[in-house]
Amino acid sequence: MVAPYIELRDVRKGFGPVEVLKGVNLKVYPGQVSALVGDNGAGKSTLIKGLAGVQPYDSGEVLVGGEPVHLTSPKDASKLGIEVVYQDLALCENLDIVQNMFLGREEVHQGTLSNGEMEKQASSTLGSLSVRTMKSVRQKVSSLSGGQRQTVAIARAVLQQAKVVILDEPTAALGVAQTEQVLLLVRRLAEQGVGVLIISHNLADVFAVADHINVLYLGTMVAEVETKDSNRDDVVGYITGAKTFTPNLEGAAR
Amino acid sequence: MTTEQKDVDTSLAAKIDTAGGATPPGIATGYEGTAADQFRAYVSRVRSGEMGMLPALGGFVVLCILFQILSPDFLSLPNIANLMTQTAFLGMLAVALVFVILIAEIDLSAGVTAGVGMAVFVQLNNGMGVNWILAFAISLAVGIVIGLFIGYFVAKVGIPSFVVTLGLFLGFQGLQLVILGDGNTYRVTEPAVTAIENSNIPPVVGWILWAIAVLVTLGTAFYDRGRRVRAGVPVRGIGLLFARVAVIAVVSGAVVFLLNLNRGNNPLFPIAGVPIVVPIVVALLWIGTQILDRTRWGIHLYAVGGNPEAARRAGINVAAIRISAFVLCSGLAIVSGLFQASQVGVVGSSFGQTDVLNGVAAAVVGGVSLFGGRGRLVQGLVGALVITAIANGLGLLALPGGINLLVTGGVLVLAATVDALSRKRAGASLARV
Ligand SMILES: Nc1ncnc2c1ncn2[C@@H]1O[C@H](COP(=O)(O)OP(=O)(O)O)[C@@H](O)[C@H]1O
Ligand SMILES: [Mg+2]
Secondary structure, three states: OOOOOEEEEEEEEEEOOEEEEEEEEEEEOOOOEEEEEEOOOOOHHHHHHHHHOOOOOOEEEEEEOOEEOOOOOHHHHHHOOEEEEOOOOOOOOOOEHHHHHOOOOOOEEOOEEOHHHHHHHHHHHHHHOOOOOOOEOOOEHHHOOHHHHHHHHHHHHHHOOOOEEEEEOOOOOOOHHHHHHHHHHHHHHHHOOOEEEEEOOOHHHHHHHOOEEEEEEOOEEEEEEEHHHOOHHHHHHHHHOOOOOOHHHHHHHO | OHHHHHHHHHHHHHHHHHHHHOOOOOOEOOOOOOHHHHHHHHHHHHHOOOOOOHHHHHHHHHHHHHHHHHOOOOOOHHHHHHHHHHHHHHHHHHHHHHHHHOOOOOOOOHHHHHHHHHHHHHHHHHHOOOOHHHHHHHHHHHHHHHHHHHHHHHHHHOOOHHHHHHHHHHHHHHHHHHHHOOOOOEEOOOHHHHHHHHOEOOHHHHHHHHHHHHHHHHHHHHHHHHHHHHHOOOOOOHHHHHHHHHHHHHHHHHHHHHHHOOOOOOOOOOOOOOEOHHHHHHHHHHHHHHHHHHOHHHHHHHHHHHOHHHHHHOOOOHHHHHHHHHHHHHHHHHHHHHHHHHHHOEEOOOOOOOOHHHHHHHHHHOOOOOOOOOOOHHHHHHHHHHHHHHHHHHHHOOOOHHHHHHHHHHHHHHHHHHHHHHHHHOOOOHHHO
16 A cells, blocks of 8 residues: 555644544545545535645644644645645636746746746646647636636646645536546546545545545544445435444445 | 446546547647737737727727817827827826736825925925935935835735825825925926926937837847747747837837927927937836836736735735835836926926826726736826827817816726726626636
8 A cells, every 4th residue: 555645643623612623534645536525514624724734733743755744834835745726726817827827936037037938837737637628828817717727726736746736626616527627637636646635525526536535524534435445325424424434344344 | 326436437537548648739829820820819819808908009090080180280290299298297107007006906196196206306406406316316215105105004004005095195285285385386497307308319319219129129029039949939930020020110210200300390490309208208118018027026916916815825925016016106106297397397286186097097098907917007108198199189179178078088988898898708707806
């Protein structure tokens, strides 16, 4: 078995008296897609905000590449190769694809932008992800579809040489065709050796794309299953709390 | 259930395989293809709502034709020169305002900032006999401090720029009075300052500056092309490069040629040459455009205007960008004040008070979006040219002053409508900002 790139051990987070994460364990493997599912308010966003460094955990251990680390700012996460693509994407519609992919990390030579170099890298990054639906890398983001925007946001993370890309509900706002496009992209990311943690409400998507499924229920990780050993009914049961996950029983049932 | 999932899985895997088997297709950069392809791409961008200053330029041409029909003096040599010197100050103010409009802010105090700056200038220059360059440097410094002040309250304290600068708009009228002394009006006595708007550069120097401008345009075009070639990305055909430079050379050459003709009535005292203010405006515009187009700061300014949250998450210091935009706006407003002082020849307590809304109007007419993130400096100048042409042309027709304001207002609403419609076309709804 591959060693996990990220491992969370017993992380906790509370807001005042409310405990939102009650000792959560999670592993994200390089080259594999891990899904994080759970009902609204289960604590999914809180969990990834901790990983992104924007809202540090109160306690618990975070291991990245086997080493214990402290994630207290987005820069910490970025340095460790952890990139988050938030649901609202945070792209500038008035800028083009290249400018968005390099925003904040523009390459300059003698004080002026190296537009050619950036264009080339953006092209080859998109090419390596087999993105073929865009007319030109100099297209304004305002002219892109939802799926294409998601693609640009993900490509931005890849360009950053991310080791792990965390996607918050990447398909929530997309139609069928565009969802498929983004799921293909997620698989391709994993093929390149990137670890992917995908949050989704859509179990069809999760089963189509994920290798592992982690179920969060009221701040507790109630199930960690291999996609191939599980089915939708079981996962729905874990999400709603109607079913209890018991690793041994699961094994015995097979 | 299980079989159904397997189906989804395999179909996805199959697609990945076929996709992986093919060589990754290159994505176009917009630089490929023939000149005709480039032109078609440009037309389709325009049609999708990226019209830039096209409507304003079109409007300007229509105005020129209309006024020329109504009054043959409109396109006479002296009036063309007039139009340029009259545009200079409003154009500079509009260019100043573009920096803050690009980040979806406003500076209602830009006009009175120019007023305060010029009040300081005349007090130092006339009152205390300070050398005019030093006096102007001090007024510029005053402008920068004003910009820092506005920027601090907008970016750090979080007060809307409309409110901060409305406060300053009122307050600075008082400050002008305090600096000038009650009821005092100063004449601009420094010949160098008067010359900016009222004297011309010798025709030969005009041609030399023209040649320098053309060479710089050609040089930067080759520099950019060379960098793209070294980076190994497609470049446009070399013919297109020469054609672009040639158009710029011919149009600017025609202007220089016309302005170098004698436009005076008395053959003994010919009036010829490009007004001094013109190369100054062109140089400032060129520098500002280079900074916006070629530096990280420039792209960050556009990013803050387009989506401040995205800019923040990308690690951009949004507050610093905002403050710097206000500093540039106030500083350039002082420059526009110098042009106006040169043109009208006096600085009184109401100097600059009615100008700022015309400046904003010029930017909007030029196609700069008040919603931020879209627009270029030159659009401020083109908008100012339209507004100045309306005032100038209607003035020639000796129509009552009220008509001028009515027409300018109508043009402004028209321009804002074009902006709103093109935003809709570009698919950028207001709700998404
Ligand atoms: N900043 C906060 N302050 C107080 N409560 C919060 C805060 N952020 C999240 N919560 C609470 O934590 C719980 C989990 O939220 P969240 O992580 O957003 O869940 P999910 O993303 O799984 O829907 C919710 O009950 C939410 O109200
Ligand atoms: Mg959430």
